[in-house]
Amino acid sequence: MSEWQQISGSVTAPKGFKATGIAAGLKPSKTADLALIFSETEAIAAGVFTTSEVRAACVDYCRQRLQAKASARAVLINAGQANAATGELGWQDALKSAELVAAQLNVPPESILLASTGVIGKRIRMDAMESGIPTLVASLSDEGGETAAKAIITTDLVPKTIALETIIDGRPVRIGGMAKGSGMIHPNMATMLGFITCDGMVATHLWQEMLSRAVNQSFNQITVDGDTSTNDTVIALANGQSRTAAIMEMGKEAQIIEGMLTEVCQYLAKAIARDGEGATCLVEVQVTGATDNESARRIARTIAGSSLVKSAIFGRDPNWGRIAAAAGRAGVSFHQEDLRIKLGDFLMMDNGQPLDYDRSSASHYLKKAAEGAYLKEDTVLISVCIGNGSGTGQAWGCDLSYDYVKINADYTT
Amino acid sequence: MSEWQQISGSVTAPKGFKATGIAAGLKPSKTADLALIFSETEAIAAGVFTTSEVRAACVDYCRQRLQAKASARAVLINAGQANAATGELGWQDALKSAELVAAQLNVPPESILLASTGVIGKRIRMDAMESGIPTLVASLSDEGGETAAKAIITTDLVPKTIALETIIDGRPVRIGGMAKGSGMIHPNMATMLGFITCDGMVATHLWQEMLSRAVNQSFNQITVDGDTSTNDTVIALANGQSRTAAIMEMGKEAQIIEGMLTEVCQYLAKAIARDGEGATCLVEVQVTGATDNESARRIARTIAGSSLVKSAIFGRDPNWGRIAAAAGRAGVSFHQEDLRIKLGDFLMMDNGQPLDYDRSSASHYLKKAAEGAYLKEDTVLISVCIGNGSGTGQAWGCDLSYDYVKINADYTT
Numbered sequence: 001m002s003e004w005q006q007i008s009g010s011v012t013a014p015k016g017f018k019a020t021g022i023a024a025g026l027k028p029s030k031t032a033d034l035a036l037i038f039s040e041t042e043a044i045a046a047g048v049f050t051t052s053e054v055r056a057a058c059v060d061y062c063r064q065r066l067q068a069k070a071s072a073r074a075v076l077i078n079a080g081q082a083n084a085a086t087g088e089l090g091w092q093d094a095l096k097s098a099e100l101v102a103a104q105l106n107v108p109p110e111s112i113l114l115a116s117t118g119v120i121g122k123r124i125r126m127d128a129m130e131s132g133i134p135t136l137v138a139s140l141s142d143e144g145g146e147t148a149a150k151a152i153i154t155t156d157l158v159p160k161t162i163a164l165e166t167i168i169d170g171r172p173v174r175i176g177g178m179a180k181g182s183g184m185i186h187p188n189m190a191t192m193l194g195f196i197t198c199d200g201m202v203a204t205h206l207w208q209e210m211l212s213r214a215v216n217q218s219f220n221q222i223t224v225d226g227d228t229s230t231n232d233t234v235i236a237l238a239n240g241q242s243r244t245a246a247i248m249e250m251g252k253e254a255q256i257i258e259g260m261l262t263e264v265c266q267y268l269a270k271a272i273a274r275d276g277e278g279a280t281c282l283v284e285v286q287v288t289g290a291t292d293n294e295s296a297r298r299i300a301r302t303i304a305g306s307s308l309v310k311s312a313i314f315g316r317d318p319n320w321g322r323i324a325a326a327a328g329r330a331g332v333s334f335h336q337e338d339l340r341i342k343l344g345d346f347l348m349m350d351n352g353q354p355l356d357y358d359r360s361s362a363s364h365y366l367k368k369a370a371e372g373a374y375l376k377e378d379t380v381l382i383s384v385c386i387g388n389g390s391g392t393g394q395a396w397g398c399d400l401s402y403d404y405v406k407i408n409a410d411y412t413t
Numbered sequence: 414m415s416e417w418q419q420i421s422g423s424v425t426a427p428k429g430f431k432a433t434g435i436a437a438g439l440k441p442s443k444t445a446d447l448a449l450i451f452s453e454t455e456a457i458a459a460g461v462f463t464t465s466e467v468r469a470a471c472v473d474y475c476r477q478r479l480q481a482k483a484s485a486r487a488v489l490i491n492a493g494q495a496n497a498a499t500g501e502l503g504w505q506d507a508l509k510s511a512e513l514v515a516a517q518l519n520v521p522p523e524s525i526l527l528a529s530t531g532v533i534g535k536r537i538r539m540d541a542m543e544s545g546i547p548t549l550v551a552s553l554s555d556e557g558g559e560t561a562a563k564a565i566i567t568t569d570l571v572p573k574t575i576a577l578e579t580i581i582d583g584r585p586v587r588i589g590g591m592a593k594g595s596g597m598i599h600p601n602m603a604t605m606l607g608f609i610t611c612d613g614m615v616a617t618h619l620w621q622e623m624l625s626r627a628v629n630q631s632f633n634q635i636t637v638d639g640d641t642s643t644n645d646t647v648i649a650l651a652n653g654q655s656r657t658a659a660i661m662e663m664g665k666e667a668q669i670i671e672g673m674l675t676e677v678c679q680y681l682a683k684a685i686a687r688d689g690e691g692a693t694c695l696v697e698v699q700v701t702g703a704t705d706n707e708s709a710r711r712i713a714r715t716i717a718g719s720s721l722v723k724s725a726i727f728g729r730d731p732n733w734g735r736i737a738a739a740a741g742r743a744g745v746s747f748h749q750e751d752l753r754i755k756l757g758d759f760l761m762m763d764n765g766q767p768l769d770y771d772r773s774s775a776s777h778y779l780k781k782a783a784e785g786a787y788l789k790e791d792t793v794l795i796s797v798c799i800g801n802g803s804g805t806g807q808a809w810g811c812d813l814s815y816d817y818v819k820i821n822a823d824y825t826t
Binding site for chain 1: 463464465466467468497498499500501532533534642643720724727732733734735737738740741742743745746747748749750752762764765766767813814815818
């Protein structure tokens with residue numbers, strides 16, 4: 001898209017946002033484990049949370065806060081303990097965390113949002129939290145986006161950040177983001193977390209709608225192991241510091257902002273899938289021909305999440321039969337006579353009939369695609385058409401390797 | 414239950430059934446790959462099939478046959494090629510297979526049912542099938558149950574058979590069964606297959622209802638990798654050769670027959686889960702307190718199918734947080750304040766509050782349970798209560814090991 005461009009930076013690229021990350025002693029490893037995003041002025045806030053019935057205290061806390069008031073000044077994020085399945089005491093810890101950081105920032109506790117990632121069933125180490133918060137707040141910086149991104153990761157191999165910029169009315173408007181997650185729930189660690197900042201101003205309901213749509217086409221379309229977390233959270237803040245006119249309804253500017261928001265979410269989502277536990281490559285599934293987009297997305301998710309498809313890709317085995325089987329069990333009606341399956345440029349099945357193809361060339365494609373030979377990225381492309389409908393959808397996942405099992409079976413983690 | 418007892422034997426334990434299995438040359442490995450079950454008289458036939466939109470030719474074939482006439486004389490089962498995603502030519506192969514075996518048995522083609530397991534996208538090797546069928550039919554035997562059970566397996570480590578007997582009106586009535594399946598869809602191999610014979614006589618609609626209920630509490634409650642096959646099939650035949658009165662409606666005799674049928678299905682289903690690809694133990698999940706049985710079964714399936722729960726058990730890690738997380742994302746509403754989780758006899762969570770427990774003892778339990786120290790079987794027990802409802806459900810799975818990935822990533826399989 002020429003309407004915006006990627007710039008360097010992260011959640012502190014948009015004006016009026018500071019961030020930071022420190023090692024507060026929450027993680028046994030003594031690495032960075034506490035992050036803060038701060039807006040100099042009250043920001044419109046939107047959130048999308050896990051659909052699980054077993055939710056972390058921070059998820060219930062944020063939902064309550066955002067229902068009462070769709071704005072915030074800061075987001076406090078801890079890694080190490082998920083504070084999920086921790087009962088009443090965990091809830092008290094969440095309230096206390098918000099109060100501690102609010103006091104230090106000199107804002108009301110209601111202006112604080114929270115997110116946690118780490119071991120499920122473990123309460124936050126509140127002594128470390130309490131002694132860390134003054135240092136945390138003191139280290140807030142306009143340049144702190146990358147530091148914050150490092151403090152929210154658990155088993156991720158790399159921090160995940162992006163920033164985009166567009167020009168509206170002659171002024172730059174920026175959206176920045178950071179995310180973590182490598183298993184949907186990690187070993188004991190947990191969760192996919194995403195944080196987005198924007199210096200444009202958007203009406204509250206519109207901002208929430210934009211975020212929900214963007215998440216449906218990005219974070220909700222990635223799968224590493226099919227396990228939805230107790231803590232999954234995406235929070236987006238818009239503080240209006242770009243001084244451009246507030247966007248009150250859908251229109252050209254709103255479309256640009258939503259486009260940028262969606263790209264930020266998709267970039268971060270793909271980065272999470274690529275960094276999936278034990279993954280050697282990213283797998284992108286494109287589904288077309290469905291009756292509606294949600295059906296297409298559902299099939300794409302099912303294929304990307306199939307253990308058998310994932311194992312085959314790890315083995316560089318062009319096993320299109322497993323792709324057909326995964327499409328078939330997605331819970332979406334279609335006629336198998338219409339099925340068309342491509343792996344990269346290799347057409348494996350058309351009109352439901354298997355085609356002759358060169359198996360060794362197709363395996364070679366998988367090997368090279370996984371190494372990044374074609375897209376300058378380590379991406380394996382699977383294209384599936386299920387009929388004549390106009391519904392399309394994408395999903396992203398990774399292959400399933402020995403290391404996934406190793407990471408997740410490790411008693412000591 | 415004292416109303417029936419286990420006896421030796423398999424699908425040929427009930428009167429009037431013969432079976433056999435031979436190496437017809439369908440599998441490259443030259444091991445046994447073609448099986449036949451034959452009833453000396455027309456038998457009432459019921460079937461439960463995969464819900465996938467991508468179905469093997471044999472599945473569509475059996476559905477059509479059973480819709481036209483709910484009885485059969487024989488079931489022909491091949492291993493090696495799944496005959497799924499094979500288009501019109503695969504359909505013709507299915508028809509031809511039925512005709513070939515019908516001619517040799519001197520029965521109408523409409524009396525033949527079919528099942529296939531093997532590589533998806535591969536047509537049956539019809540030359541081997543055609544030359545093998547006369548030998549197959551000639552080798553039918555009253556003692557052929559075990560031989561047949563060996564001929565239907567693909568990557569299973571052991572054949573799976575059982576037979577039960579009860580006495581009705583002073584006469585023995587028997588139910589026998591055999592099954593295969595170790596990944597829900599194997600590497601390239603496919604499928605869970607189950608075949609049940611009974612020498613009692615049951616009204617057609619009642620037999621189908623009994624089978625459907627039994628399958629819902631057994632085969633539908635096991636999961637190895639979450640991948641529903643294109644070929645999943647359970648077929649049950651009842652030929653009346655016990656000469657006991659026909660069971661026309663629910664009542665005491667019907668309950669005994671359904672109890673036996675359910676036990677046969679559960680025994681075979683657990684045997685499949687225990688023999689899951691790469692598995693080191695069976696995992697049994699018991700859910701109570703749900704509003705209805707289907708909700709309880711759904712939660713049980715989700716826990717048994719969670720990659721994270723499965724990896725933890727492989728690592729002998731008493732990670733109850735993952736069990737809570739899996740319960741939460743099952744799509745069933747409950748209050749997390751009601752959650753109660755036990756691992757063996759270790760109570761980990763009660764009223765949604767985490768409890769102190771001895772982690773090393775709990776890990777020791779997992780190690781010993783997986784080795785079969787407690788139940789004389791290699792079974793790890795997970796018990797979850799989600800509220801005050803009367804709904805209960807069970808599911809069975811296995812742990813997730815390095816070997817699962819190895820088996821499924823092997824390009825040469």
